[in-house]
Amino acid sequence: MFGTVLVANRGEIARRVFRACKQLGLKTVAVYSQADRGALHVRDADTAVEIGGAAARESYLNAERILDAARQTRADAIHPGYGFLSESARFAEAVQRAGITFIGPRPDAIRRMGDKIEARRLMSSAGVSVLPGSSGAVADVAGAEAIAREVGYPVILKAAAGGGGIGMARVDKAPDLAAAFAAANRRAQAAFGTGDLYVERYLERPRHVEVQVFGDEAGAVVHMHERECSIQRRHQKLVEESPAPGLPAATKAGLTAAAVAGARAIGYTNAGTMEFLVDERGGFYFLEMNARLQVEHPVTEEVTGLDLVLAQLHVAAGEPLPWPQSAIVQRRAAIECRVYAEDPAKGFLPSPGTIQTLELPSGEGIRIESGIEAGSTVSVHYDPLLFKLIAHGATRAEAIERLAGALDHCVIEGVRTTIPFLRRVVASAEFRQGRVHTQMLEQGAFNA
Amino acid sequence: MPEEIKAHITGVVFQIAAKPGDRVAAGDAVIVLESMKMEIPVEAPRAGAVKEIKVQEGQTVQEGDVVAVLE
Numbered sequence: 319m320f321g322t323v324l325v326a327n328r329g330e331i332a333r334r335v336f337r338a339c340k341q342l343g344l345k346t347v348a349v350y351s352q353a354d355r356g357a358l359h360v361r362d363a364d365t366a367v368e369i370g371g372a373a374a375r376e377s378y379l380n381a382e383r384i385l386d387a388a389r390q391t392r393a394d395a396i397h398p399g400y401g402f403l404s405e406s407a408r409f410a411e412a413v414q415r416a417g418i419t420f421i422g423p424r425p426d427a428i429r430r431m432g433d434k435i436e437a438r439r440l441m442s443s444a445g446v447s448v449l450p451g452s453s454g455a456v457a458d459v460a461g462a463e464a465i466a467r468e469v470g471y472p473v474i475l476k477a478a479a480g481g482g483g484i485g486m487a488r489v490d491k492a493p494d495l496a497a498a499f500a501a502a503n504r505r506a507q508a509a510f511g512t513g514d515l516y517v518e519r520y521l522e523r524p525r526h527v528e529v530q531v532f533g534d535e536a537g538a539v540v541h542m543h544e545r546e547c548s549i550q551r552r553h554q555k556l557v558e559e560s561p562a563p564g565l566p567a568a569t570k571a572g573l574t575a576a577a578v579a580g581a582r583a584i585g586y587t588n589a590g591t592m593e594f595l596v597d598e599r600g601g602f603y604f605l606e607m608n609a610r611l612q613v614e615h616p617v618t619e620e621v622t623g624l625d626l627v628l629a630q631l632h633v634a635a636g637e638p639l640p641w642p643q644s645a646i647v648q649r650r651a652a653i654e655c656r657v658y659a660e661d662p663a664k665g666f667l668p669s670p671g672t673i674q675t676l677e678l679p680s681g682e683g684i685r686i687e688s689g690i691e692a693g694s695t696v697s698v699h700y701d702p703l704l705f706k707l708i709a710h711g712a713t714r715a716e717a718i719e720r721l722a723g724a725l726d727h728c729v730i731e732g733v734r735t736t737i738p739f740l741r742r743v744v745a746s747a748e749f750r751q752g753r754v755h756t757q758m759l760e761q762g763a764f765n766a
Numbered sequence: 767m768p769e770e771i772k773a774h775i776t777g778v779v780f781q782i783a784a785k786p787g788d789r790v791a792a793g794d795a796v797i798v799l800e801s802m803k804m805e806i807p808v809e810a811p812r813a814g815a816v817k818e819i820k821v822q823e824g825q826t827v828q829e830g831d832v833v834a835v836l837e
Contacts, residue, residue: 373778552804659802668801670776698777698826702802 319635320344320395320419324388325363327399328378329689330705331613332359335397338627347391349384351377353697358689365391372699378402381409385416395419395634401701404610405432405481421634423533423588423609430584431607435478435516441604444583446576449595449603451518459499465517466495472522475499477506478514480606483553485509488520523755524595526550527562527602529577530618532629533586534639541574542618542626543648545591548754549743551666556736557743558614559653560621563714563752569600580604588633589615589626595756613656613706616687620652620710651717652710655725655740659702662739663766670698674732679724683710683717696733704735714752718744739764768817771834773808773827777801782823784834788816796834797821808833 323339324347325332336346336359348363353372360366367387370377377383379402388396396413398404404422407429413420422428431437435454442448450469455478456462466473466489475498477485485506487498499515507513530542546562547555562570577592591612593605615626629640660666676692688705690696696704707728709721722744728737742764743749758764777799784796795807796816814836821833 667775667806668777668804670801698801700802 319631322347322391322393323395323397323421323631324349324384324391324393325359325397325399326378326384326403327397327401328354328357328359328700329703330687331399331611331689333362333689334687335399335627336362338625338631341628342631344631347387347393349378349387351699353695353699357694358691367391372697374402374699378700381406381412385412385418388413388416388418393418395421395631397421397630398610400610400613405608407432419634421588421630422611423586423590427584427586427590428609431590431609433478434476434480434606435514437607438516438604440583441580441607444579446580446604447602449518449521452516455514455516459496462499462515462517463492463495466492469517469519472520473517474520475502475515475517477502477510477512478516479506479510479512485513485515486553521595521597521603523757524548524597525562525754526555526593526605526756527565527573527596528591528593529573530612530615530626531577531581531586531590531592532626532633532639533581533588533590534633535587535636536638537582537585538639539578539581539586540639540641540643540646541578542622542624542646544570544573545614545617546752546754547614548756549749549758550756551759555614556656556658557653557740557749558617559651559714559717560617561648561651561714565596566600569596569602573602576602576604580607589630613703614654616685616706616708617652617654620685620708621648621650622646623649650710650712651714652708653714653717653721654706654708655721655744656706656736657704657728657730657740658736659696659704659733660736661734662736663734666736668698668702669734670696670702671733672696673704673730675729676731677727677729678705679707679727681720681724683720684708684724685710704730704733718750738766742766769811769814769836770832771796771808771810771836773799773829773831773833775799775801775806776829777806777827779821779823779825779827779833780805782819782821783807784810784816784819786816786818790814790816790836799827810836812836 322345348366369383403409410425549557711717780800
């Protein structure tokens with residue numbers, strides 16, 4: 319096992335990883351930007367190193383500064399968290415070259431899953447179904463038109479280097495394709511440095527269901543069941559839960575088998591997530607793989623009673639997976655809400671500011687993962703996640719009741735948050751009956 | 767009548783989308799702000815010519831700050 323772990327991240331996820339490290343008696347190192355000088359994650363760590371300016375590219379995206387901090391503190395492992403450099407194959411390689419362990423998958427797995435076209439091709443050849451669409455990048459509008467005619471409208475344009483919904487555009491009919499292609503190409507170029515696009519058939523009212531997978535260096539791969547994550551805005555999740563309500567048994571069995579087959583096909587190690595769209599008839603299609611720990615991992619932890627971050631540390635240290643497939647059982651139901659500094663009354667516009675008052679719920683079946691306290695500044699420079707509220711219970715109904723009560727007991731002043739929206743979701747008949755799909759928000763569900 | 771265009775959120779100026787003298791339609795982006803990993807356009811409230819851009823790329827603006835003026 320390692321002696322000292324540096325977490326190349328901030329906020330709740332840095333604190334979550336530090337907690338696991340402390341359980342194993344490992345020393346912890348935080349890195350922080352000038353904007354995060356007083357942040358909770360800095361105080362949680364044994365040692366903290368300032369790495370640069372408030373803008374992420376000067377600090378949390380600055381691989382050289384982070385490696386310098388690791389050398390200076392003699393860290394022998396780096397956990398990237400999620401976001402920032404977590405899916406940078408170049409960073410993972412640089413960490414290895416420095417003689418430090420990267421707590422995550424191997425760089426080649428990150429690279430292959432980061433190229434969404436390559437990931438689609440690989441999964442298809444591993445026998446995992448993908449949506450009908452282009453087999454590679456489409457060269458131009460004419461190429462996109464030919465594919466769209468073949469698979470039928472509506473189609474969706476996606477960025478090869480994509481993520482977070484950037485460079486994605488739905489196209490309903492042929493005359494709209496040229497303008498959408500140009501816009502998506504421009505946005506992808508600006509965000510990722512490559513404008514490559516591919517085309518897929520657009521599914522109406524699909525569910526987003528993903529499967530947690532875990533692999534070790536000896537080649538063992540297990541799945542840790544599914545998470546339902548359909549309630550999204552701008553292709554970003556707001557509510558996640560497990561088990562996925564009302565998921566047909568055959569679909570669930572197909573999803574988990576496909577996820578394990580896909581992970582095996584690329585020799586995947588450590589924690590990862592295979593994302594799928596599920597159509598109204600229970601058919602499912604590979605969407606992408608997230609080669610990292612996910613924001614919503616606590617849902618799986620509460621359902622299975624297993625600690626994913628501890629397992630990440632053990633597996634990264636070369637130990638075998640701590641559990642066989644047969645020991646990974648969905649014992650409970652869990653639901654996570656992401657509380658963001660965004661104003662749901664104004665289309666989820668960012669709401670940076672200073673937290674004046676913060677009262678968080680507690681009690682049986684309630685777990686909070688927070689990076690903030692009263693007095694914290696919520697900066698324009700970073701993701702707007704304030705904290706995650708996870709409720710769990712013996713049944714989904716019990717988890718929902720606990721979640722509803724906990725949301726009512728959250729008091730946050732100083733910034734606007736997604737809490738009013740989350741309360742409406744949890745009170746809605748659609749959510750309670752498990753009738754959810756990814757387009758609900760665009761269609762005005764849960765409006766005040 | 768000149769009209770001030772104000773930022774509706776706090777953010778960092780990501781892009782200046784129009785320059786003085788440009789004609790814009792109502793709803794056109796005049797500048798684009800970046801806040802919390804999102805790009806948010808500040809739009810012209812009406813059609814007109816841009817008289818002045820009051821901010822530079824990379825500058826932090828507060829909600830309510832004047833970012834541009836229409837003729």
